[in-house]
Amino acid sequence: MKSEEVLIQSGRAERHYWRDLWRNRELLYILSMRDVSVRYKQTALGTAWGLIRPLTTMLIMVFVFSKIAKLPADPGVPYPLMVLAGITVWTFFSTSFTQISNSVTLNSNLVTKVYFPRLIMPMSSIAVSFIDFLVSLGLYIVIAIWYKFVPDWHILLLPAFILLALLASFAFGLFFAVINVRFRDIAQLIPFIVQIGFYICPIAYSSRLVADSQDWWAPIYWYNPMVGIIDGFRWALLGEQAYFNPQSLITSIITIVLFLSFSLTFFRKRENTFVDDI
Amino acid sequence: MSVITVDNISKRYIIDHKKGKGGTTLRDMLAENVKSLFGRKKDTADGGLEHEEFWALQDVSFSINQGDRVGIVGHNGAGKSTLLKILSKIIEPTSGSVRIKGRVASLLEVGTGFHPELTGRENIFLNGSLLGMSRSEIKKQFDAIVDFAGVEKFLDTPVKRYSSGMYVRLGFAISAHLDPEIMIVDEVLAVGDAEFQKKSLGKMRDNSASGRTILFVSHNLTAVQALCNKALYFEKGRLLEDGETNQVIGNYLSKVSKTKLVRQWETPEEAPGNDKVRIRRIELIPEMREGQTHIDVRTPMRLRFEFWNLMEQANLNLSLHLNSLTGECIFNVGTQSKSYSKGLLAGECEIPGYFLNDGSYTISVMIVKDTVTPLFNMEEGITFDIEDYREGIAWYGKWPGYVRPQFPFVMQTLEQGVPIK
Numbered sequence: 001m002k003s004e005e006v007l008i009q010s011g012r013a014e015r016h017y018w019r020d021l022w023r024n025r026e027l028l029y030i031l032s033m034r035d036v037s038v039r040y041k042q043t044a045l046g047t048a049w050g051l052i053r054p055l056t057t058m059l060i061m062v063f064v065f066s067k068i069a070k071l072p073a074d075p076g077v078p079y080p081l082m083v084l085a086g087i088t089v090w091t092f093f094s095t096s097f098t099q100i101s102n103s104v105t106l107n108s109n110l111v112t113k114v115y116f117p118r119l120i121m122p123m124s125s126i127a128v129s130f131i132d133f134l135v136s137l138g139l140y141i142v143i144a145i146w147y148k149f150v151p152d153w154h155i156l157l158l159p160a161f162i163l164l165a166l167l168a169s170f171a172f173g174l175f176f177a178v179i180n181v182r183f184r185d186i187a188q189l190i191p192f193i194v195q196i197g198f199y200i201c202p203i204a205y206s207s208r209l210v211a212d213s214q215d216w217w218a219p220i221y222w223y224n225p226m227v228g229i230i231d232g233f234r235w236a237l238l239g240e241q242a243y244f245n246p247q248s249l250i251t252s253i254i255t256i257v258l259f260l261s262f263s264l265t266f267f268r269k270r271e272n273t274f275v276d277d278i
Numbered sequence: 279m280s281v282i283t284v285d286n287i288s289k290r291y292i293i294d295h296k297k298g299k300g301g302t303t304l305r306d307m308l309a310e311n312v313k314s315l316f317g318r319k320k321d322t323a324d325g326g327l328e329h330e331e332f333w334a335l336q337d338v339s340f341s342i343n344q345g346d347r348v349g350i351v352g353h354n355g356a357g358k359s360t361l362l363k364i365l366s367k368i369i370e371p372t373s374g375s376v377r378i379k380g381r382v383a384s385l386l387e388v389g390t391g392f393h394p395e396l397t398g399r400e401n402i403f404l405n406g407s408l409l410g411m412s413r414s415e416i417k418k419q420f421d422a423i424v425d426f427a428g429v430e431k432f433l434d435t436p437v438k439r440y441s442s443g444m445y446v447r448l449g450f451a452i453s454a455h456l457d458p459e460i461m462i463v464d465e466v467l468a469v470g471d472a473e474f475q476k477k478s479l480g481k482m483r484d485n486s487a488s489g490r491t492i493l494f495v496s497h498n499l500t501a502v503q504a505l506c507n508k509a510l511y512f513e514k515g516r517l518l519e520d521g522e523t524n525q526v527i528g529n530y531l532s533k534v535s536k537t538k539l540v541r542q543w544e545t546p547e548e549a550p551g552n553d554k555v556r557i558r559r560i561e562l563i564p565e566m567r568e569g570q571t572h573i574d575v576r577t578p579m580r581l582r583f584e585f586w587n588l589m590e591q592a593n594l595n596l597s598l599h600l601n602s603l604t605g606e607c608i609f610n611v612g613t614q615s616k617s618y619s620k621g622l623l624a625g626e627c628e629i630p631g632y633f634l635n636d637g638s639y640t641i642s643v644m645i646v647k648d649t650v651t652p653l654f655n656m657e658e659g660i661t662f663d664i665e666d667y668r669e670g671i672a673w674y675g676k677w678p679g680y681v682r683p684q685f686p687f688v689m690q691t692l693e694q695g696v697p698i699k
Contacts, residue, residue: 008367008376027407034393034404041395041436113390114408115367272370275363276291 017268021117028120032127039128050135054091058084065204074206076241078147081140082234086203088136089233093165093226094194095129100173101190105180108278118271122177126166133162140237151237158236164229168256174263178270182277201226202234208243228252279379281460281491282342282365287374289335289360289515334360335371336515342508344459347492349502349523351530352512358495361512362386362464365493380459380491383409387464389449394438398429398448401437405452419455426481427451454481460491499527499604539564539662546586551654554592555645558584558622560659562641565631574667575682578631581660583643584624593617593648596625603638603661608680615649635682636666 040046058080065071066079073079103125104111104118111118144151180186201224202210210221221227228248235244335357342348350358363369365376366384391408392401402423406416416423424430427447429440437445463482482492482505496502502509502523509526511519519526542559543549549556561582564573573579583596595615600608613625625643639662644655666677 006367006378006382008364008370008378010371010373026413030404030407030413034396034400037400038393038395110391110408112368113386114384116408275369 017117021119024116024120027116028124031120031124035125035128036131047135050132051139053132054084054087054136054139057087057091061087061204071205072209074208074238074242077238078149081144081147081149081238082206082242083204084140084143085234085237086201086230088133088140089161089165089230090198090201090203090226091136092129092133092162093169093229094197095132096126096166096169097173097176098190098194099125099129100169101176101180101186103173104177104274105184105187105278111274111278118274119267122170122174122267126169129169130166144237149238152239154236154239156236158233161229161233161236164252164256165233167260168225168229168252171256171260171263174267175259178263178267181270181274197226200224202230206243207231207245207248211243211245222248222251225252225255279344280341281344281379282493283377284338284340284365285375285377286337286339287335287364287371287376288333288337289357289364289369290372291332291334293330293332333515335364338374338512338515338517340510340517340520342491342493344491345489346508347506348494349506349509349527350493350495350512351499351502351509351527355514356512357515358512359386359464360515362462362493362495366462378460381410382460382462383453383456383458384462385409385453385464386462387449388446388453389437392437392445392449395436397436398424398433398440401448402452405449409453409456410458411456415457423448423451423455426454426477450478454478458490460493462493464495499530503527539660541659546588549586550656551585554587554589554647554653556586556588557654557656557659558586560584560641560643560656562660562662572665573662574665575634575636576631576667577664579629581627581629581641581643582624583626583656583659584622585645587618587620587623589620591617591619594623594653595646595649597644597646597652598627599642599644600629600634601640601642602680603640606680608634608639612646615646632684633681634664635677635679636664637680638663 040049043049045052061083062080065083066073071079073082100122103121106125107121110116110121176186176190200221207221207227210218222245228245228250229252231242231244232249232252234242338357338361350361352358360369362384363386364371365378366382366386368384368386389401389405391405393404396404402420403413403416406419407413411419424433427444427450429444429448432440432444437448440448461482482494492505494502494506506523508521509519509523510517511526511530519529540559540561542561543557546556546558549558551557559582563580563582565578565580566573567576570577581598583598587594593615594617595613597610597612599610602608611627640658641660641662642655642657643659645653647653668677
């Protein structure tokens with residue numbers, strides 16, 4: 001056991017913060033596993049829920065948007081596949097965004113009683129949504145096989161888009177997690193944001209519709225950082241037939257990098273006061 | 279070697295009082311200043327908020343050497359828990375600094391982070407890693423933990439189905455198997471049954487025998503005395519005393535106790551009591567020697583108790599409890615039950631010298647009807663201190679025990695010389 005000296009002082013950012021974080025990786029793993037194993041305790045269907053949710057959402061959307069509203073799919077792409085790809089990445093983003101935003105307040109019993117790098121809380125809260133995401137992606141593959149839809153080389157870029165979606169949820173979630181500690185308004189606000197996001201992002205429809213549109217609001221649409229990620233994700237799965245504007249991806253990357261560094265600074269600055277505010 | 283050096287730390291809290299109505303919401307915050315989101319909290323009054331400062335700790339400095347077992351005593355709100363939280367890195371001080379050498383484990387609660395839905399086994403890993411154990415350490419100690427807690431049969435049961443005793447035992451067992459150099463313990467011994475408390479106190483003593491430094495906050499002064507060699511006494515956020523346990527606790531108790539040997543009420547109307555009995559006077563009369571100013575262990579005392587019986591005819595007796603300041607009953611004596619008619623009654627009890635050890639005590643007197651029905655209990659009627667007194671003894675440590683009798687205890691020589699070559 002090595003003895004090292006710790007200095008506790010006001011406003012002093014921990015010098016070894018990132019090393020501390022690395023040392024606590026086991027705690028990160030255990031907290032992640034806690035959330036995962038608690039998730040479906042005392043449910044009769046258990047992990048099947050991870051399948052039921054995206055499947056029913058897809059069926060409803062196919063019915064409402066394709067059959068009733070008659071929204072067109074990208075040419076050469078089956079509408080259900082396009083929707084399911086959109087739902088998969090959107091659900092991943094929105095659930096991990098929600099979980100991260102609530103991560104600190106949900107773990108308030110830990111915040112007041114034990115020290116560890118607080119970033120572990122938002123990080124560990126991603127696990128649950130990531131597992132749900134993998135289940136949903138598996139469902140996509142099954143349905144793609146059903147449609148005899150074979151992805152091409154684009155699929156190699158899929159991990160990059162997954163990572164981007166993750167970083168996006170982290171960038172926005174972290175910011176709200178901090179504010180949520182002081183103002184529980186955030187917990188009310190988040191479902192609302194997610195609901196709006198669902199409509200302003202290309203999930204039920206293709207961005208091609210907006211690209212073809214001459215309306216005044218069309219240029220604003222592209223400022224949504226999620227557009228590039230969702231379109232890119234679909235493009236990686238469905239290939240060249242899916243609409244993808246690389247310009248929107250650049251917007252996404254810039255927004256995410258900026259916001260992520262802002263949120264991280266904000267979080268690090270405020271994390272020592274969580275216990276006073278919670 | 280000093281392992282913890284606390285240098286002039288203070289902790290300020292700002293309490294927001296609302297001038298208007300409603301809680302602190304985002305709206306107020308936005309109305310305040312978006313900038314202050316980023317900076318520290320502002321202590322100037324603005325917006326709809328009125329700020330009041332509260333110092334939970336003020337200018338506290340001390341240092342602790344390796345292997346010390348330090349008890350922290352003081353009333354609620356004296357800043358004890360704030361101090362422990364600062365030392366545990368949970369909150370940061372407003373000013374001042376702390377240097378800690380070595381791995382710290384803090385137990386501010388039994389079973390930190392236990393999740394009710396998880397099994398005992400899963401919770402051991404969860405809690406262990408929250409307290410800073412690695413998975414391999416937990417695996418190595420796993421059997422010892424389970425054995426200490428006595429929960430083998432329920433390892434795969436969710437802890438929400440545990441009895442509260444099992445829950446506490448499991449929580450403590452995990453922390454008892456930590457291997458830190460410095461251990462910070464807050465009141466965790468206040469839970470669990472007596473048997474388990476004894477076991478955990480023993481475990482902590484074993485730990486300290488191996489050179490571990492322990493900081494221990496407790497209201498149980500007996501536990502502090504049993505465990506700690508040093509003590510810190512806090513009051514209203516300030517460190518009042520830092521020294522050897524018995525001395526610090528003695529001073530703490532003397533500050534707490536209000537030594538007043540007579541209490542008297544002139545008329546039944548203002549006296550404590552009820553429609554059956556009313557207290558007139560309670561008095562402790564020490565038989566001081568010449569020149570003696572304080573009651574000490576030699577001093578015989580009489581407790582005199584007078585009360586009005588407002589009932590026409592009743593079988594009454596008195597029951598006297600003498601308690602230590604920590605609330606333990608040292609003894610209980612009662613008078614014979616006899617029939618008395620309406621009027622002023624008195625009881626007197628003699629407490630001989632060389633009976634009570636030095637310390638602070640309280641006396642409660644209960645008036646009982648028909649030997650079973652308490653009519654009135656005069657709780658903490660008199661509080662008094664007994665000072666130490668020694669003659670011909672060159673030892674100054676705290677004399678152990680609740681009583682200080684001088685029973686005949688003699689030595690004699692049986693044989694001169696020892697028949698060993």
